[in-house]
Each structure stands twice: as C-alpha cells, then as structure tokens.
Amino acid sequence: MSFYTSLNGLKNAQTDLGVISHNIANVETYGFKSSSTQFSDIVVNSAQSNPKLTQGLGATVTAIEQNFKLGPTEQTGGALEIAIGGDGFFTKVGGASGETMYTRNGKFQMDASGNIHDGSDNRLQVFPTDAAGNVTSTTPVSAQIPLTNGSGSEFVSVTVSENGNINAGYADGTVDVIGKVALASFASPTGLKQTGASNWQSSGLSGAAKMGEPGVGLYGGLMSGSLERSNVDIAEELVGLITAQRNFQANAKAIDTATQISQTVINLRT
Template structure:
C-alpha cells in the first residue's frame, strides 16, 4: 500500500509543479490570476474500525483554485486601456459564436467595423444610454462607435470616463456618448471556468453574472489609460517551486525505501 500512497504523492507534487509553472509562464500576462493547488488527506476505515487505528492512505487533489486578488496597475496612456480597482469583470461577447466571456484584461482597441474589442473578435459590452449619458437599459450590447456623426463629421477619438461612459468625439468638435461599460460580478468568482486569453465563463458554481456600472458597489472604479498586470508574485512562486520539488523527491525516496523493504522480504523467503 505504501507504493500507491507515495505514488499519489508523486502525482500531487507533479500537479503542483504544473500549476506553479503555469503561474510563472503568465507573470507578464495582463489580467491573469494565479492558481493554487489544494490537497486533502485520504483515510480508509469502516463502521467497525477503531477510530484510533484508522490509517491514512495518502493525499488527493481537492481543487486548483484561482486567486482573484488585484494585480499591479500599470499606466499606459492608451484611451482604451482600462483597469478595474474592484471585483468586477469586463463583459465580452464573441462575434462568431455569441458566447459571453468575462475578463480582467482591459487592453481594448477598435476593429474595422468600429466595434471595441480585445483583438480576438470578442466585443466589449456596454449599457445603452441616451444623449445625456443616462443608462436606458440594463441589458448589455456591443460597444460600437459610429464612423461619422449625424452631420457627417468623421470620428476623431474616444475617451472612457471613471463612470464607464464611452464618449466618441468627431472632427467638428462634437461628441456622442456610445454607452456605459457593463461590468459583471459573481457570488463565487473562484467557480468561473478558465477558457484562455485571460477570459472566463460563468458556471453553475460561480453563479450567474450580476451586471452593474463602474463605481457602484463591489464592481470597483474604472481607470482609463491603465492595465492590470498579472497578480503572480515571482518570488513566492519560486519558493513554492522549491517546496514542490522537495515533496516530489521525498515521495520518490519513500517509493525507493518501500522497494528495498520488499526486496529484503523476498530475499528472506528465498
């Protein structure tokens, strides 16, 4: 039994090494949230077993949880580089499949169809507003900037306010509020499913998204001209890497010791 106990330990250490390696690889990925391995002990016993003599049979992986602590904020100066100071997520919609995604990576741009997107054909979602910037609906829609205004003047630039208002300016000096950035929050963000490119999907564990505007409640304030960097602490990860390596070596040594004991028993019988 000691072979399988130590083998489980080897697998767990290997999993931890993989999670740490993934964290280190994404130390420069905007909006990335580091992972952590959680293990649980395994015991074997029956109703007739003496609780003082129940033997443990190793450990098992309980979860690979995500840490959604705020990462460092880097000033970039880009009008469509957005960062959040709270627990909210930017809401994105895939232009191809219509899938709704959530992200903390606020590096946006404008595509050839005048939609604000993330460069992967996922469009930023905003709340529709009237001419005064008042939200008229709480159902998010694609953020699209008209190429010209009602008078035919060409688009000249865009700004995003701390309240999330996306304002387009035109060559004749006029401006138009396109919408207000729609933020999402979850009852259990650690239940979100990672889908890559710093994007997540809602699951039954995370609960459905609750939408709101920047500056309200837990959504946090919005900063234009800034990006949230990865929350990976490289020094902490390197220490964890050494610990995981030692755990792997210790379990490998336990297997080697069990092998020697088994060989000794076999030699006694022969």
C-alpha cells in the same frame, strides 16, 4: 500499500508543480489570476475499525483554487486600455460564436467598422445610454462607435470616463456618449471556468453574472490608459516551486525505500 500511497504523493506533487509553473509562465500576462493546489488526506475506516489503529492512505487533490486578488496597475496611455479599480469583470461577446465571456484584461481596440474588441473579435459589452450618458437599458449590447455623427462629421478620438462612459469625439468638436461599460460580478468568482487568454465563463459553481455600472455599489471605477497586470507573486511562486520539488523527491524516496524493503524480504533465506 506504501507504494500506492507514495505514488499518489508523486501525482499530487506533479500537479502542484504544474500549477506553479503555469503561474510563473503567466507572470507578464495582463489580467491573469494565479491558482493554488488544495489537498486533503485520505482515510478509510469501517464501523469495526479501531480508531487508534487507523492508517492513512495518502492525499488527493481537492481543488485548484483561483486567486482573484487585484494585480498591480500599469499605466500605458492607450485610450481603450482600461483597468478596473476594484471588483468586477469586463463582459465580452464573441463576434462569430456569440459566447459570453468575462475578463480583467482591459486591452481593447477599435476595428474599421467601429467595433470595440479585444483583438480576437470578442466585443466589449456596454449599457445603451442617452446623449447625457444616462443608462436607458440594463441589457448590454456590443460597443460600436459611429464613424460619422448625425451632422456627417468624421470620428477623430475616443475616451473612457471613470464612470464607464465611452465618449466619441468628432471633427466638428462634438462629443457623443456611445454607451457605458457594463461590469459583471459573481457570487463565487472562484467557480468561474477558465477558457484561456485571461477569459472566464460562468458555471454552476460561480452562479450567473450580475451586471452593474462602474463606480456604483461593489463595482470599481475605470482607469483609462491603464492595464491590470498579473497578480502572480514571483517570490511566493519560487518558494512554492522548491516546496513542491522537495515533496516530489520525498515521495520518490519513500517508493525507493519500500522497494528496498520488499527486495530484502524476497531475498530472505530460511
């Protein structure tokens, strides 16, 4: 029995080491959120068992919990590099796949057709607005900047306001609002499904996305020219790494001790 109990401990420590290593590897990844391993003990009892003689059977991994605390903000100066100063996720739709995903990484760019995307053709979603920047529909659409305005003047610049308005400037000096950045929130963000590249998708655990405008209600305002860095605390992760290593060594030692005891019993002579 002790072999399997310690073997479970080894597997759990290995999982913990993997999670911590993943955190450390992404300490420089924009919009990354760290995770931690949650454990619980295993106890098996029957109605006839004496509770004073109950022996545990080790531990198991119950969850790898995501931590959505805000990461530090880095000023970059890019017009389409945006950080959220509070709660909320940017919403993107794959240009080819049509899949909806959510992210805290606001590093966007514009392609030759005026589409605002993340570099992988996942397009930023915005609420349609009128010329004054008032939202005209609560159904998000892909952000696209017209390369010429109504008078035929060419596009020259873009800015993003704190309230989420994307402002396109043209050669004749006019500025048009082409949409307002749509932010998403979830009843249980820890239930979001990780898909890589600092992207998440909704799941049954997270609930459906609730859309809103930057700076309104629970949604944070936007900071143009900034990016949210990883929220990994490297000092905390290194301490956790040492602890997980010690746990692994202790369980390995327990297996070694059980092996020696078994060998002693086998070698008994009558």
